[in-house]
Amino acid sequence: MTAPAPKGRLLLVPTPLDHGCDTQTPLDAVLPAGTIQAAAALTHWISENAKSTRAFLKRVDALEPLAQPIQAQQITELPREVHKKGDHAGSTRFDARPLLAPALQGHDVGLISEAGMPAVADPGSSVVRAAHDLGITVLPLVGPVSLLLALAASGLNGQNFAFVGYLPQDAAARTQRVRELEALAHKTGQTQLFIETPYRNPAVWQALVQTLKPGTRLTVAQGLTLADGRVRSAAVSNWRQGSAAELDRAPAVFAIGA
Amino acid sequence: MTAPAPKGRLLLVPTPLDHGCDTQTPLDAVLPAGTIQAAAALTHWISENAKSTRAFLKRVDALEPLAQPIQAQQITELPREVHKKGDHAGSTRFDARPLLAPALQGHDVGLISEAGMPAVADPGSSVVRAAHDLGITVLPLVGPVSLLLALAASGLNGQNFAFVGYLPQDAAARTQRVRELEALAHKTGQTQLFIETPYRNPAVWQALVQTLKPGTRLTVAQGLTLADGRVRSAAVSNWRQGSAAELDRAPAVFAIGA
Numbered sequence: 001m002t003a004p005a006p007k008g009r010l011l012l013v014p015t016p017l018d019h020g021c022d023t024q025t026p027l028d029a030v031l032p033a034g035t036i037q038a039a040a041a042l043t044h045w046i047s048e049n050a051k052s053t054r055a056f057l058k059r060v061d062a063l064e065p066l067a068q069p070i071q072a073q074q075i076t077e078l079p080r081e082v083h084k085k086g087d088h089a090g091s092t093r094f095d096a097r098p099l100l101a102p103a104l105q106g107h108d109v110g111l112i113s114e115a116g117m118p119a120v121a122d123p124g125s126s127v128v129r130a131a132h133d134l135g136i137t138v139l140p141l142v143g144p145v146s147l148l149l150a151l152a153a154s155g156l157n158g159q160n161f162a163f164v165g166y167l168p169q170d171a172a173a174r175t176q177r178v179r180e181l182e183a184l185a186h187k188t189g190q191t192q193l194f195i196e197t198p199y200r201n202p203a204v205w206q207a208l209v210q211t212l213k214p215g216t217r218l219t220v221a222q223g224l225t226l227a228d229g230r231v232r233s234a235a236v237s238n239w240r241q242g243s244a245a246e247l248d249r250a251p252a253v254f255a256i257g258a
Numbered sequence: 259m260t261a262p263a264p265k266g267r268l269l270l271v272p273t274p275l276d277h278g279c280d281t282q283t284p285l286d287a288v289l290p291a292g293t294i295q296a297a298a299a300l301t302h303w304i305s306e307n308a309k310s311t312r313a314f315l316k317r318v319d320a321l322e323p324l325a326q327p328i329q330a331q332q333i334t335e336l337p338r339e340v341h342k343k344g345d346h347a348g349s350t351r352f353d354a355r356p357l358l359a360p361a362l363q364g365h366d367v368g369l370i371s372e373a374g375m376p377a378v379a380d381p382g383s384s385v386v387r388a389a390h391d392l393g394i395t396v397l398p399l400v401g402p403v404s405l406l407l408a409l410a411a412s413g414l415n416g417q418n419f420a421f422v423g424y425l426p427q428d429a430a431a432r433t434q435r436v437r438e439l440e441a442l443a444h445k446t447g448q449t450q451l452f453i454e455t456p457y458r459n460p461a462v463w464q465a466l467v468q469t470l471k472p473g474t475r476l477t478v479a480q481g482l483t484l485a486d487g488r489v490r491s492a493a494v495s496n497w498r499q500g501s502a503a504e505l506d507r508a509p510a511v512f513a514i515g516a
Binding site for chain 1: 270286287288289290291292375376377378379380382383384385386387388389390395396397398400401402403405406407408409410411412413414415416417418419420421422423448482483487488489490491492
């Protein structure tokens with residue numbers, strides 16, 4: 001009789017925020033050596049998108065030789081419904097335990113999304129939950145998180161804040177939601193962060209400058225950690241002097257504060 | 259007539275989460291080379307604590323030679339009332355613009371706290387706000403953020419979450435607040451994160467396991483990114499089988515989820 005093999009761990013592996021578009025910048029501009037070395041040692045992955053995971057591993061390999069060639073890595077994609085509806089869509093909650101079979105067999109497994117930290121404003125928390133339920137150690141690694149970079153750079157209250165996901169797509173519902181978030185920010189002092197898909201940036205900008213009170217502070221952050229990254233934070237009265245054209249067609253983090 | 263010198267920038271410089279207690283681990287375990295190089299190039303700082311900033315710079319210097327010796331660095335501490343009351347304490351809001359005089363003269367200035375990301379669950383957002391008001395570019399650098407590492411590692415909803423700071427110290431008020439946060443987590447699906455000073459960990463643990471419903475998920479993360487770091491996430495019914503002794507006397511991040 002031999003003792004059962006020790007379980008592997010679940011490593012949460014953050015990736016750059018360039019969505020693979022800026023492969024010129026070396027990974028160590030935004031990832032610690034500790035994160036790069038840990039990623040290079042893995043051979044099993046649970047991924048939002050296998051193609052972008054392979055592209056990431058190619059960049060890792062340039063700095064730290066991979067334990068196994070990319071073709072030999074076992075990369076399992078999260079099912080599409082987890083991307084669309086999120087990991088916590090009530091009755092349809094996804095059971096990710098089968099994905100962690102390699103960890104039960106002793107392999108460390110990496111959880112990875114397309115950009116930033118898995119399971120934060122991104123799919124993956126069902127996998128983390130399954131790891132806890134199976135007694136698998138969860139180890140988060142350091143890397144960029146667009147929400148937190150935006151919050152830190154906003155000058156808004158960082159001691160009480162919320163991230164609320166996406167705004168409603170319907171114009172009237174969106175305006176109503178913006179009013180709710182503004183009221184909450186003023187009443188409780190809690191900074192309210194949200195994101196949008198880039199092609200809606202102009203519509204969201206319009207809704208914000210038209211709906212918010214002149215003295216409310218509004219922050220828009222785009223491309224933080226990238227060469228063309230920027231964050232603007234000002235009273236809404238100042239934003240009204242600009243135009244929606246100031247927002248790039250790139251992912252943006254918005255924040256409303258008192 | 260010469261053109262005015264271009265303004266310097268405000269760099270937000272994250273630090274390791276060891277509070278200077280683990281100087282054996284090299285900085286690049288948790289900080290990207292990009293962050294270390296940017297910190298080494300600075301000569302002007304706005305700091306939560308000058309002593310810990312000097313200790314951090316010593317660790318930077320071991321990997322990347324500083325632009326100026328530590329004794330020659332200009333380090334200005336944030337006033338104590340900003341530590342105590344936070345940057346956004348209503349009528350007493352701190353005007354940080356005078357601290358940014360070096361940036362107006364063309365020097366890049368680093369904003370730095372004792373551990374983690376400045377201005378997130380830490381002082382400094384008044385300085386960031388002042389930078390925006392003065393037209394100074396704000397550049398957040400990548401590093402560890404204890405709240406976000408805890409959230410990612412919790413398996414709780416990362417697409418809708420709030421950080422609410424500290425719980426009330428009074429026992430009855432604390433219980434009431436825990437009930438409110440649990441109700442909010444169940445009603446809206448929003449994960450609720452908070453922190454406590456380490457010596458209150460046993461009292462908070464008691465309040466949580468006694469007050470929360472058996473099926474509510476509770477996460478406690480301590481020392482993430484450190485050698486003895488760990489995160490536990492389970493239904494409250496499971497936590498009740500343990501004891502408060504499972505929590506180290508170390509800073510903890512707590513999270514409540516549906």
